[in-house]
Each structure stands twice: as C-alpha cells, then as structure tokens.
Amino acid sequence: MSKETETNPSPAPFSQPPRVLIAIPVLNNHETLRGIAERALATGLPVLVVNDGSTDGSADTLEGLPIQRIDFRENQGKGAAILAAGAWAKERGFTHVITLDADGQHDPAEALKFLPRIQEKPWAILIGCRDMRTGRAPGSSRFGRHFSNFWLHVATGVRVPDSQSGFRAYPVESLTRIPYQSKRYDFEIEVLVRSIWAGLGVDSVEISVAYPAERVSHFDKVRDNARISRMYTRSVLRALTPWPHKILFHTPVSADSISLRHPIRAIRILLLERTTPREIAFACTLGVFIATLPIFGFHSPLIIFFATLLRLNRVIAFNVQHLCMPPVVPVLCIQAGHFMRTGRFLTQLNTQTLWHEALYRLWEWVLGSLVLAPVLAILVGLMAYLLARFYQHLLARARQGAGKGSA
Numbered sequence: 461m462s463k464e465t466e467t468n469p470s471p472a473p474f475s476q477p478p479r480v481l482i483a484i485p486v487l488n489n490h491e492t493l494r495g496i497a498e499r500a501l502a503t504g505l506p507v508l509v510v511n512d513g514s515t516d517g518s519a520d521t522l523e524g525l526p527i528q529r530i531d532f533r534e535n536q537g538k539g540a541a542i543l544a545a546g547a548w549a550k551e552r553g554f555t556h557v558i559t560l561d562a563d564g565q566h567d568p569a570e571a572l573k574f575l576p577r578i579q580e581k582p583w584a585i586l587i588g589c590r591d592m593r594t595g596r597a598p599g600s601s602r603f604g605r606h607f608s609n610f611w612l613h614v615a616t617g618v619r620v621p622d623s624q625s626g627f628r629a630y631p632v633e634s635l636t637r638i639p640y641q642s643k644r645y646d647f648e649i650e651v652l653v654r655s656i657w658a659g660l661g662v663d664s665v666e667i668s669v670a671y672p673a674e675r676v677s678h679f680d681k682v683r684d685n686a687r688i689s690r691m692y693t694r695s696v697l698r699a700l701t702p703w704p705h706k707i708l709f710h711t712p713v714s715a716d717s718i719s720l721r722h723p724i725r726a727i728r729i730l731l732l733e734r735t736t737p738r739e740i741a742f743a744c745t746l747g748v749f750i751a752t753l754p755i756f757g758f759h760s761p762l763i764i765f766f767a768t769l770l771r772l773n774r775v776i777a778f779n780v781q782h783l784c785m786p787p788v789v790p791v792l793c794i795q796a797g798h799f800m801r802t803g804r805f806l807t808q809l810n811t812q813t814l815w816h817e818a819l820y821r822l823w824e825w826v827l828g829s830l831v832l833a834p835v836l837a838i839l840v841g842l843m844a845y846l847l848a849r850f851y852q853h854l855l856a857r858a859r860q861g862a863g864k865g866s867a
C-alpha cells in the first residue's frame with residue numbers, strides 16, 4: 461500500500477523518553493570528518509555516518525571509532541543520505557534523528573541543545589537557527605536564508621527563522637512516512653514544506669556557526685539553486701490550489717490549522733497568535749476584494765503578493781477568497797452589471813444570452829465587480845471584525861475566570 465493512500469492514524473504519544481541518533485552525511489570531507497565524529501560521540505548519543513560515495517578516503521578516517529556506517533557506492537545526494545539515516549533509525553527503534561554537516565560549520569556538542577525541545581515538541585522538526593553575526597558568514601548565505609524563509613512562508617504560511625540550516629532534529633516518522641521527490645540539497649526545503657502540510661510542526665533552536673576558510677562545500681550555486689527554485693515553484697503552485705493537503709499526522713499542530721470550514725476555531729487561533737481583530741478584518745477585506753474581480757487564474761498570486769506587501773495575514777486572506785468561488789458571486793456581478801447597462805436584471809438564461817452575447821456578459825461581470833468587490837469586501841471585513849471582537853471578549857472573560865479560580 462502506497463504512502464499516498466494508506467490510512468494513517470494519529471501518532472502514538474511518546475510514553476517514554478525519545479531515542480535520539482546523530483546522523484552525519486558526508487561527501488569528501490577527509491580533513492574534518494573524524495574530528496566531527498569524535499565530538500559527536502562526546503555527546504553520549506549514538507552516531508551514524510552516511511558516506512555518500514566519498515572518493516577521498518573520508519570513511520577510512522573513522523577507523524577505530526564506535527560509530528555505525530552506511531556506505532553508498534555512488535553519490536546520491538544529501539537528501540538521499542538523510543532519508544537512508546531515517547530508515548536505518550526506524551528499523552532500530554530510534555524516534556529522532558539529529559543531522560549535522562561534516563564540513564566543520566556545526567559544533568556537534570550543540571546537539572544536546574535539541575534534547576529538551578525534543579521532549580517538549582516530539583512531533584516538530586527542530587531547526588538549528590544559525591547566529592550569522594559571527595563565524596564569517598558569507599553574504600550569499602545571508603541572502604539565501606532570507607530568500608528561502610520568504611518562499612517557505614508563502615508555500616506553508618509558517619514563519620521559520622533559518623530554513624536553510626542543515627543542523628536539525630527530525631522525528632523519524634517525518635523521514636519515513638512522507639513521500640519526497642528531492643534527493644539533493646533541495647530535499648532540506650521539501651522536507652519542511654511537506655512535513656508542515658502533513659501536520660507536523662517546525663520550531664528552532666539557537667546555534668552557533670563557523671565558516672572555516674578551507675571549508676569543503678559541495679553546494680553547486682547554479683544547479684542546486686535551480687533545483688531549490690524549481691522545488692519552491694512546485695510548492696507554491698500546489699499551495700495555491702484549493703484542494704486541502706493530506707494530513708498524515710493528527711497532532712496538536714495540525715488540529716490548529718486555519719480553515720473556513722471552522723471559522724470560529726480559525727479566529728480563535730489567530731487571536732491566540734496575537735493577530736488583532738483589525739488585522740483579521742483587513743486580511744478578509746483584501747481577500748474578498750481581489751477574489752470578486754474577474755481576473756481568471758490570478759486571484760491567489762495577487763492576494764499573496766498584496767498581503768505580503770501590506771503585511772497582512774496571508775493565510776486568512778488566501779482562505780477567505782473561497783467565499784467568492786463560482787457561481788454565486790460571478791452571477792451577482794453579472795446581474796449588477798446588466799442592471800447598470802440596461803436598467804433591468806437579466807431574467808433569461810439561454811444560448812442567446814450566455815453564448816451569443818458572451819462578450820456583453822463579460823463586460824457586465826467587469827462592471828458589476830467594480831461595484832460589488834468593495835461592497836462585499838467591506839461587509840465580510842466588518843463581519844470578521846465583529847466576530848473577532850466578540851470572541852476576543854469571550855477569551856478575555858475566560859482568562860479572568862481562570863485567574864480568579866487559581867487565586
């Protein structure tokens with residue numbers, strides 16, 4: 461049975477301390493690998509090295525160390541190495557895999573920083589957020605991080621401070637139950653996108669970073685950046701479609717997803733995330749205004765663009781557009797436009813009025829939308845504001861009641 465079609469129950473709760481493995485993908489890091497492996501072993505955690513087809517004898521430097529190894533005969537890519545580590549860990553009962561690079565930019569001792577967070581959030585991918593104020597971080601890395609963070613937010617609605625860091629803690633299930641297409645550096649972005657869509661959370665841990673002068677990097681600035689851009693394009697296009705993502709993990713994170721099917725719960729989530737009623741109302745107003753206009757195929761990109769430009773909540777602006785899906789709103793616009801053009805409503809729907817007079821109907825749609833777009837947008841925004849204010853009042857009373865009860 462494929463991963464796409466199997467029924468996935470909610471993850472079992474962690475009734476015992478998680479079992480954590482350090483995995484180190486390596487490709488031709490002869491000078492640094494042994495030192496990285498020794499410092500990883502000093503944490504007391506088991507260590508697995510995935511030799512991704514090294515040709516410089518990197519694996520030979522590990523002689524005598526109590527580590528586990530997976531050896532690829534040929535280079536398959538960093539993503540393939542991480543997935544192999546996940547499969548290896550699952551077979552042996554590990555619950556989490558901490559990955560770090562073998563080129564010396566990560567301090568293996570900081571893997572211990574992930575352990576308390578794993579206990580708190582076992583169903584989240586934890587990303588080591590690099591402090592780029594130190595460690596001679598190149599400008600290309602700073603730009604790449606901002607670029608990647610922006611598009612990840614567009615594709616998922618989730619803000620991540622460092623989506624390109626390779627120092628991470630993965631729940632093993634995120635590496636073994638979700639289907640992936642990428643096998644190289646673009647995998648580290650795809651795994652975040654698809655894991656968020658599948659219901660897992662993402663959090664961060666502050667780490668240091670160093671960029672040694674002689675650091676060996678296998679990131680190809682042309683091919684790998686092209687792969688990452690292609691992957692983001694696919695992800696954003698998929699995110700713009702109205703079909704919901706398949707939830708594989710029914711965690712507290714996925715339970716708090718924003719959906720118009722549950723408007724009260726959506727508003728509650730937004731308020732708890734410190735989104736004000738005014739911000740909710742403006743996001744709804746923007747989404748409905750653009751969705752009412754007859755700009756076929758451009759509603760979602762324009763909503764995301766203007767929501768980003770105006771610093772509004774993209775998730776609610778994107779979702780509220782579904783209120784304006786055909787046929788109700790387009791028909792209302794055509795009727796309004798027909799009345800503006802002829803002084804009466806369109807009462808006959810036949811081949812003549814819908815096909816032979818199609819250009820008239822299109823013009824009437826445009827005319828009607830210019831009137832109804834601001835009207836509907838203001839009405840929906842006002843309703844969202846009032847509902848948010850009402851629910852904000854209920855939350856405040858509930859907090860007051862809880863405070864009196866604890867006193």
